[in-house]
Each structure stands twice: as C-alpha cells, then as structure tokens.
Amino acid sequence: MKICVLVKEVPDAAVEKRIDPATGRMDRSGEKNLNPYDTHAIEAAMQIREGGTPVEEIVAVTMGPESAERTLHKAVSLGADRSVHICDDALAGSDVAATGYALAQVLRGESPDLVLLGQQSDDGECYTIGAVVAEHLRMPSLTQVIKMDVESDALRCERQAEYGYDTVAVKLPAVISVGDAINEPRYPSLKAIMGAKKKPLQRLSAAEAGIDLAKVGGESSGAHWIAVMPPPQKPPGEIIEDEDTNETVEKILAWLEQRKLI
Amino acid sequence: MSNILVYALHYEGQINKNSLGAVSEGARLAAELGGEAHALLVGDQAGEELAGPLGAYGAKKALIASGPEGLAQPVVDAMAKAITDGGYKYALFGGGLLGFEIGAGLAARLGAGVVMEVTGVRVQEGKLIAQRPILGDSAISEIEFRSPVGIVIGRLNAFEAKESGAGAAAVQRIDYELSAHAQQATMVKRGEQRGADVDIEGADIIVAGGRGLGKPEGFQLCEDLAAAFGGNAAVAATRAVVDAGWYPYAAQIGQTGKTVSPKLYLAAGISGAIQHKVGMQSSENIIAINKDSNAPIFEFCDLGIVGDLNKIVPKLTEAVKARRGA
Ligand SMILES: Cc1cc2nc3c(=O)[nH]c(=O)nc-3n(C[C@H](O)[C@H](O)[C@H](O)COP(=O)(O)OP(=O)(O)OC[C@H]3O[C@@H](n4cnc5c(N)ncnc54)[C@H](O)[C@@H]3O)c2cc1C
Ligand SMILES: Nc1ncnc2c1ncn2[C@@H]1O[C@H](COP(=O)(O)O)[C@@H](O)[C@H]1O
Numbered sequence: 001m002k003i004c005v006l007v008k009e010v011p012d013a014a015v016e017k018r019i020d021p022a023t024g025r026m027d028r029s030g031e032k033n034l035n036p037y038d039t040h041a042i043e044a045a046m047q048i049r050e051g052g053t054p055v056e057e058i059v060a061v062t063m064g065p066e067s068a069e070r071t072l073h074k075a076v077s078l079g080a081d082r083s084v085h086i087c088d089d090a091l092a093g094s095d096v097a098a099t100g101y102a103l104a105q106v107l108r109g110e111s112p113d114l115v116l117l118g119q120q121s122d123d124g125e126c127y128t129i130g131a132v133v134a135e136h137l138r139m140p141s142l143t144q145v146i147k148m149d150v151e152s153d154a155l156r157c158e159r160q161a162e163y164g165y166d167t168v169a170v171k172l173p174a175v176i177s178v179g180d181a182i183n184e185p186r187y188p189s190l191k192a193i194m195g196a197k198k199k200p201l202q203r204l205s206a207a208e209a210g211i212d213l214a215k216v217g218g219e220s221s222g223a224h225w226i227a228v229m230p231p232p233q234k235p236p237g238e239i240i241e242d243e244d245t246n247e248t249v250e251k252i253l254a255w256l257e258q259r260k261l262i
Numbered sequence: 263m264s265n266i267l268v269y270a271l272h273y274e275g276q277i278n279k280n281s282l283g284a285v286s287e288g289a290r291l292a293a294e295l296g297g298e299a300h301a302l303l304v305g306d307q308a309g310e311e312l313a314g315p316l317g318a319y320g321a322k323k324a325l326i327a328s329g330p331e332g333l334a335q336p337v338v339d340a341m342a343k344a345i346t347d348g349g350y351k352y353a354l355f356g357g358g359l360l361g362f363e364i365g366a367g368l369a370a371r372l373g374a375g376v377v378m379e380v381t382g383v384r385v386q387e388g389k390l391i392a393q394r395p396i397l398g399d400s401a402i403s404e405i406e407f408r409s410p411v412g413i414v415i416g417r418l419n420a421f422e423a424k425e426s427g428a429g430a431a432a433v434q435r436i437d438y439e440l441s442a443h444a445q446q447a448t449m450v451k452r453g454e455q456r457g458a459d460v461d462i463e464g465a466d467i468i469v470a471g472g473r474g475l476g477k478p479e480g481f482q483l484c485e486d487l488a489a490a491f492g493g494n495a496a497v498a499a500t501r502a503v504v505d506a507g508w509y510p511y512a513a514q515i516g517q518t519g520k521t522v523s524p525k526l527y528l529a530a531g532i533s534g535a536i537q538h539k540v541g542m543q544s545s546e547n548i549i550a551i552n553k554d555s556n557a558p559i560f561e562f563c564d565l566g567i568v569g570d571l572n573k574i575v576p577k578l579t580e581a582v583k584a585r586r587g588a
Binding site: 095096097100101123125126127128129130131132133134135136138139140141142143144146156159160161162163164165166167168169170171174179180181215221222223224225226227228229230231234237238239240241242245246248249250252253255256257259261262 | 271273274278332333334335338358359360362363364365366367369370371373374375376377378379391395396397399400401402403404405406407408409412441442443444446447448449450451452453454455456467491501502504505506511518525526536547548549555560562563564565566567568569570573574577578581582585586
C-alpha cells in the first residue's frame with residue numbers, strides 16, 4: 001500500500017492569528033508549525049504500517065510557501081519516508097476548492113492507495129479539503145474518522161455523524177480525513193529529527209505538478225473575499241483568577257444567587 | 263431569476279432541524295432574489311409524506327432522488343444533476359457533517375465557489391453575500407461568488423426553521439446516475455448510540471465536562487456538582503471525551519450532538535471549540551472553569567474562572583450543597 005498524507009503549515013497556536021486588512025488573507029508572518037491535526041493523520045499511516053499491512057511508502061504532501069519545507073521535515077521526522085512540496089506564488093490566495101484541486105493534481109501523479117488528512121487546519125478551518133480532493137480523484141471519501149481497520153482492499157471506518165456513530169466500509173483507493181480521537185501521535189525521536197533533512201524532498205512548481213493556473217490563485221477562486229468586519233459585540237464576561245479557592249467559590253455562589261440560579 | 267436548491271437531510275422519517283432552517287433561509291433569500299427555493303431529498307425512505315410538508319417552510323418544490331442514505335457522495339451526484347438540469351444559482355446546506363462533505367464535493371464537481379460555517383447571508387445587487395466568522399470568531403468575513411454556482415454551508419443553528427404557512431411543496435422524483443466512486447462506500451451501521459441513553463435536553467442546569475477532567479472518573483466531579491444543584495440538573499460532555507468513551511454520546515453537546523439552552527451552563531475543562539459552542543451558546547448563563555486563560559471559552563462565557571477544576575469543583579459542590587441545605 002502507498003499512503004499520501006496531506007500536511008499543512010499553520011501559525012503556531014500561541015501566535016495571535018490575524019487577517020491582513022488589505023487583502024483579506026491570513027497574515028502569515030510569525031512562528032509556524034505543522035498543523036497539529038495532521039500529526040494524527042501521519043500517526044494513522046504509521047499504525048497501518050506497524051499493524052502488519054505492507055506499506056511501501058508514506059509520502060507527505062504540502063502546498064504552501066517556502067517556509068512550509070520545515071513542516072515537511074517535521075512530517076518526515078514523525079514517520080513519512082519522503083515529501084513533496086508544491087510551492088508557487090501563483091497558488092497564493094487559492095480558496096478551498098482551488099487548493100483541493102491543486103493537491104489532487106499532485107496526488108494523481110503519486111497514485112496512492114490511500115490519502116490521509118487531518119480533520120481541520122488550525123487556521124483555515126474548512127473541514128472540507130478531503131471531500132474536494134476525493135471528488136477530483138474520483139475516490140470514495142469520509143471525514144472525521146476515529147477508527148480505521150484495513151480489510152484487504154477496503155477500510156472499515158467509524159465516525160460520529162449527525163445521528164450517532166456510523167460504520168462505513170470504504171473500498172481503496174480512498175481519501176480519509178481522520179478525527180483527533182483516532183490516536184495519540186508519537187513524539188519524534190532525536191534521531192528521526194536529525195535524519196529528516198536527509199530524506200528526499202521534491203519541490204514542484206504549479207506547472208510541474210500539472211496544475212492548470214487558470215484554476216488556482218485568489219483571482220480564479222469562485223469564493224471571493226470582499227470585506228472583513230468585527231463580530232457583534234457581546235459584553236465581556238467577568239473573569240476571576242483563582243488564587244484563594246474558598247474566596248473564588250464564594251464569588252461564584254454570590255454570582256449564582258444574584259441571578260437566582262440557586 | 264435565481265433559484266436556490268436546499269439539501270434536506272432526513273433520518274427515521276424526520277427532516278433534520280437544521281435542514282428545516284436552511285429551507286426557511288433559502289425561501290427568504292429566493293424571495294429577495296425573485297426566484298424559488300426547492301428542496302432535495304435523497305434516500306429510499308424519502309417519500310411524498312416527508313417531502314410535501316417542506317412547503318410549509320417555504321419550499322415551492324421538493325425533489326426526491328433514491329439512493330443510499332447517510333453518505334455524501336451519492337447526494338453530490340443527485341444535486342449536481344439537479345443543478346445542471348434545473349439551472350440553480352445557489353446550493354444551500356444547514357449545519358452538520360454531511361452538509362460539509364456534500365457541499366465541498368459539489369464545489370469540486372461543478373467548479374463552484376463554496377463557503378462554510380456561514381452565520382448570515384444577505385442579498386446585494388441580485389447576488390448572495392455569505393458571512394463567515396473566522397479566526398475563532400474574532401472577525402467576520404464577507405464572501406461573494408464569482409462562479410456560476412455558489413455553495414453556502416451554514417453553521418449549526420445559524421438558520422431558524424420558520425413555518426410560513428404555505429401549502430405542500432410540489433413533489434417530483436428525479437433520476438440521476440450514481441458515479442462509480444460513490445458506490446465504493448457502503449454504510450454498515452448508522453446512528454449507533456454509544457453509552458447510556460441520558461436525557462439532558464430538558465435540564466435547567468447543565469454541568470458539562472471536557473478533556474480537562476483528565477480521566478473518565480473525572481466526570482464524578484460533574485455528577486456531584488449537578489446533584490448538589492438538585493432538581494432539574496444534568497451532566498453533559500464534549501465530543502473529545504465522548505469519542506474517548508468517557509461519557510455517553512447522548513450527553514454530547516455541539517455540532518454532531520445536542521443543542522441546549524439551559525438557565526445555567528457550567529463548563530469544566532472545556533476549551534470552547536466552535537463545534538461545541540454552537541450547541542450551547544444560547545444558554546442563559548455560562549460559567550467556565552479552565553486553567554488556560556487563553557481558552558476560547560473565556561471569549562463567550564458570562565463568568566470565567568481561571569484555575570484548576572480539581573481544586574474548584576469539589577469546593578463549589580460543597581458550597582452549593584451547604585447553601586441549598588441552609
Ligand atoms: C466536524 C466536527 C464536528 C464536531 N462536533 C463536536 C460536537 O458536537 N461537540 C463537541 O464538543 N465538539 C465537537 N467537535 C470537536 C471540537 O472541535 C473540539 O475538539 C472539542 O469540543 C474539544 O473538547 P474539549 O473542550 O473537551 O477538549 P480540549 O479542546 O482538549 O480542551 C480541554 C480544556 O481543558 C482545560 N484543562 C485541562 N486541565 C484542566 C484542569 N485541571 N482544570 C481546568 N481546566 C483544565 C484545558 O486548558 C483545555 O482548554 C467537532 C469537530 C469537528 C471538526
Ligand atoms: N495547503 C495544504 N497543503 C496540504 N494539505 C492541506 C492544505 N490545506 C489543508 N490541507 C489538509 O486538509 C486538512 C483539512 O484542512 P481544512 O479543510 O483547511 O480544514 C488539513 O488537516 C490538511 O491535512
């Protein structure tokens with residue numbers, strides 16, 4: 001089996017995310033990291049391999065600016081065998097549909113048996129790249145999968161949907177986004193971190209990846225940002241730092257009594 | 263004329279509440295655009311008696327396509343066919359998991375722009391503009407469509423179901439071809455309820471626990487506090503801990519769980535992710551106990567306690583008991 005894992009570079013959780021008011025795009029300066037949700041996808045690939053299913057290759061794939069190379073090193077340190085980086089200014093500002101199309105073009109060249117993704121990107125939060133990629137590749141797909149068993153040429157997947165837990169059998173090749181409850185990602189060993197830069201990393205321009213430039217980038221995207229505004233103002237809540245817990249509890253009780261909640 | 267096609271999810275003979283909201287919203291927008299809202303149902307269980315009443319929510323027509331239920335890709339096939347044949351300008355979805363998957367697949371199929379987590383839609387110069395909160399709801403972006411078809415996926419509970427009093431929708435069966443890849447996934451078991459069947463929807467006071475409880479036994483703290491409040495108090499949970507098997511699915515609040523609006527919602531060890539927030543934000547009073555002062559829940563609670571729940575909750579339980587006993 002060959003597995004491709006889609007990974008993304010996102011602003012570090014500790015960095016305040018903000019929008020560039022001029023372009024409506026995310027301000028991508030500041031510390032960046034591998035999207036934490038994607039570490040679950042890499043771990044899921046590793047567990048398939050370690051679970052006895054022969055996995056010839058795990059390939060990490062990203063689309064992003066130059067700095068995203070570090071994210072690929074991280075993905076490799078967590079278990080990927082090599083990585084592919086689509087890096088091209090022409091891709092900047094692509095919406096979900098365009099991003100999914102571009103990633104699908106690269107994946108087509110790799111022809112994996114299984115494509116794994118994270119449940120969401122920490123910055124974009126679209127939850128949908130998997131469904132877009134699958135449609136372009138004409139593969140079956142599920143998102144938010146929290147249990148996945150390989151059964152010869154198919155996967156048995158479980159996930160929570162609107163009405164409870166669903167179990168779905170999915171034939172390979174397939175595109176699966178994994179939920180964060182699927183596993184506990186490992187920490188990379190020091191050796192793996194040191195060795196990551198030596199593993200093959202292929203950098204492709206959009207043209208080299210077979211991406212039609214008319215279908216990507218901000219101007220070609222079907223969903224177009226026109227404005228950004230503050231959310232409706234809600235008066236801020238009262239915040240208590242717990243120092244003396246007895247005192248804190250008295251304050252909570254007074255608050256409850258004032259509102260006749262007790 | 264701009265018509266809107268709304269996906270109507272149904273299960274066990276009932277239309278999903280969020281789909282009813284989406285139909286109502288679609289009808290409102292279509293009227294402004296000078297067009298009609300139509301609903302589409304997929305499934306072998308979908309018939310006239312389910313589809314017709316959508317007229318009361320504003321759907322002029324209800325299309326029914328047979329096919330497997332609970333999976334997104336067959337619906338993409340049916341909706342793509344309906345949109346191509348019917349010349350719809352927009353597709354609209356209520357909140358939920360399937361809506362996200364179908365909307366995204368449809369965007370890829372039709373080369374359409376898609377916006378998700380939409381909390382509001384307005385009409386400007388004969389076109390829809392979608393409003394989507396971003397960056398943990400700290401800003402709202404406005405999005406227009408430059409594609410022939412625009413796809414709007416609502417946030418859970420964003421659109422209110424409103425009966426407009428109109429009569430039944432004209433029901434029409436449609437044919438479409440199930441694509442090869444849509445046949446590669448099959449439902450083995452749907453809607454499994456994991457854990458006990460607890461009732462939280464009628465509760466006046468809800469004590470909710472999340473991953474911050476540390477271990478399944480941590481829920482005892484929530485149960486003790488709920489018991490101390492007495493009367494109509496219940497315990498609820500986040501998806502993180504339900505998926506981990508710490509607490510029953512029936513007690514889950516949020517996008518793929520229940521929506522509640524009790525008099526008091528006390529969240530212990532819950533970060534306040536959007537998918538949780540959508541299920542409890544209309545609670546009358548929200549108290550949050552979290553040790554991380556940057557937790558998103560502090561952005562929308564009424565009283566926030568920054569501290570360790572293991573220290574605070576037991577003492578709070580004792581104090582509530584004492585006060586009520588007195
Ligand atoms: C499509 C989709 C659907 C989803 N549906 C739902 C849904 O229906 N319901 C839902 O809840 N989620 C849902 N989620 C998941 C959601 O995004 C979050 O992952 C989840 O709500 C997080 O749960 P949590 O707050 O328990 O855990 P975490 O986010 O891990 O938060 C735990 C919190 O506990 C705090 N904490 C830790 N220790 C202590 C301590 N000793 N004292 C005090 N505080 C402490 C931490 O600071 C942290 O803020 C969905 C996600 C997706 C993508
Ligand atoms: N630019 C990208 N490059 C590679 N993978 C991506 C990219 N954007 C999103 N993904 C993948 O898609 C998942 C869902 O992202 P999103 O739909 O943005 O929430 C992420 O967890 C990643 O696995």
